[in-house]
Amino acid sequence: MAGVVLPKSSVILEASLYLKEDRIMIPLFSDQGRAQLNRIIRPGVLCAFDFDGTLCPFRGYENALLPDEVRQRLIRLQSMTPVAILTGRGMADIRTRMAFKPDYLVANHGSEGIPGREKDSDRFRKSVDCWDDALKTALADTAQYDRGITLDNKRYTLAVHYRAAADHETTEKQLLKLFEKVAPTARVLPGKCVYNLIPQGSPNKGDALVELMKIAGSKTALFAGDDETDENVFRLDNPDILTVHVEKEEASRAQFYLETQEDIVTLLDVIIETLMANTSALNVNADAPSQKRNGQ
Numbered sequence: 001m002a003g004v005v006l007p008k009s010s011v012i013l014e015a016s017l018y019l020k021e022d023r024i025m026i027p028l029f030s031d032q033g034r035a036q037l038n039r040i041i042r043p044g045v046l047c048a049f050d051f052d053g054t055l056c057p058f059r060g061y062e063n064a065l066l067p068d069e070v071r072q073r074l075i076r077l078q079s080m081t082p083v084a085i086l087t088g089r090g091m092a093d094i095r096t097r098m099a100f101k102p103d104y105l106v107a108n109h110g111s112e113g114i115p116g117r118e119k120d121s122d123r124f125r126k127s128v129d130c131w132d133d134a135l136k137t138a139l140a141d142t143a144q145y146d147r148g149i150t151l152d153n154k155r156y157t158l159a160v161h162y163r164a165a166a167d168h169e170t171t172e173k174q175l176l177k178l179f180e181k182v183a184p185t186a187r188v189l190p191g192k193c194v195y196n197l198i199p200q201g202s203p204n205k206g207d208a209l210v211e212l213m214k215i216a217g218s219k220t221a222l223f224a225g226d227d228e229t230d231e232n233v234f235r236l237d238n239p240d241i242l243t244v245h246v247e248k249e250e251a252s253r254a255q256f257y258l259e260t261q262e263d264i265v266t267l268l269d270v271i272i273e274t275l276m277a278n279t280s281a282l283n284v285n286a287d288a289p290s291q292k293r294n295g296q
């Protein structure tokens with residue numbers, strides 16, 4: 001694993017974006033991208049999306065709401081094929097932001113909402129509460145830590161936001177040091193101005209997508225995301241899963257990228273059109289009289 005830089009820390013830092021590998025992302029709306037869309041977008045395809053930064057632009061922690069133009073297209077898409085949303089937000093939080101009920105809603109980076117995976121919930125919750133208490137106590141020392149650091153206890157994972165901190169670099173270093181001291185040991189998943197503390201053994205978004213494909217009976221899937229937490233899906237490297245990164249990110253394992261977050265609307269339109277075309281092509285073939293063979 002050439003080029004991997006792991007910090008000296010007892011915490012487990014999930015460093016997918018630190019893996020420097022030769023891999024070039026391709027614009028989705030290119031010939032190659034459209035060919036892949038045409039191959040993957042077949043009847044029954046599972047269409048899965050991250051929420052913040054993908055379906056919804058960053059609008060500040062409290063204000064993120066699913067835009068109307070996105071919701072209308074998701075409703076249309078859902079009438080044709082299964083739709084999933086995989087988010088780092090807690091279940092109770094995400095439900096208030098969508099006015100839309102996807103077929104599958106997986107929250108807390110995979111720790112909530114995968115059918116049949118509830119057995120460890122109590123253990124996850126206890127870990128999160130321990131970290132929450134320990135960090136609250138430490139961060140109360142405002143002479144040392146920026147007041148802009150905030151904790152969001154999402155029951156099964158803990159988000160430590162620092163978007164409002166004055167000096168992000170210093171804050172990141174301080175927080176990583178602090179996380180070394182918490183017990184039980186946490187998996188630390190970096191995001192956009194946030195560190196997510198995740199209990200060991202909890203499923204991630206990649207596990208969730210694989211599980212949902214089985215449950216939905218989908219042979220193919222499309223997943224779009226924008227953040228390091230989405231790399232667990234991108235890293236699956238499954239030829240039957242088309243992966244899309246919102247905005248170009250050289251270090252990502254996603255196959256394709258969208259130029260901007262606003263392009264998600266175009267992507268939804270393209271998925272709907274492709275699905276319609278490929279469904280009617282299938283119907284035409286099914287209706288066509290079987291060809292005569294051997295000159296009969």
Ligand SMILES: O=P(O)(O)OC[C@H]1O[C@H](O[C@H]2O[C@H](CO)[C@@H](O)[C@H](O)[C@H]2O)[C@H](O)[C@@H](O)[C@@H]1O
Binds near residue numbers: 057087193
């Ligand atoms: O998996 P996602 O749906 O992308 O959720 C990831 C995190 O989203 C939220 O934080 C992010 O959005 C905020 C506002 O839109 C932004 O201020 C913050 O910096 C981002 O990290 C959410 O608050 C977290 O709990 C999620 O883990």
